Amino acid sequence: MKRREAREKVLQTLFQLENTELTIEEAMSHVLDGQNDSFYEKLVRGTTEHLTQIDESLKAKLENWSLDRLPKIERTILRLAVFELLFMQDAPSKVVINEAIELSKTFGDDKSSKFVNGVLSKYAVESSS
Template sequence: MKRHEAREKALQTLFQLEGTELTMAEAIEHVMNGENDNFYTLLVEGTYSNMADIDDKLKGHLENWSLERLPKIERTILRMAVFELAYMEDAPSRVIMNEAIELSKTFGDEKSSRFVNGVLSKFTDELEN
């Protein structure tokens, strides 16, 4: 599975986990249908298990927004991207940002990609300094 597809499936899994009573195993099975991918698993488990820290990191980069007010899809995309940027070092930040922007174009509304780009730009600027 290519990384873009793994990110799409991870997004779908994490989206299902928020606000439902599904277990991680149920959400993974629903999205993956028995298929296995290491990058996908790392994204889902890493984002989910570090969500409190990721949310703290995100809150400092949201202007005039609270994390709770964000649309669920944008919040999920941002969490996943921040996990990759802050916890993984195997992809350049530009690639991660571009992937998040593409996901927001596919799954969000017409304003999602600009919003995601703005938040992640601030976050990556802080990480690089």
């Protein structure tokens, strides 16, 4: 599975996990349908395991927004991207941010990609300074 497809499936899995009683394994089996992908699994498990740290980091970057007020899709995309930016060194931050923007164009509304870009660009500035 290509990384873009894996990220889409991760987004779907994380979206399912929020506000449901599904376990991680149940949500992953719904989305993967028998497939196996280590990158996908690393992203799902890592994002859920580090959720508190990810949310604290995001709260510091959001201006005039609380994490709870964000639409669920944007919140999920941001969490996935922030996990990659903070805890994985598999891809350059520009690639991670671009992938998150593409996910928000696909799954969000007209304003989602600009919002996601605005929040995640603060991480890029941080890492380059």
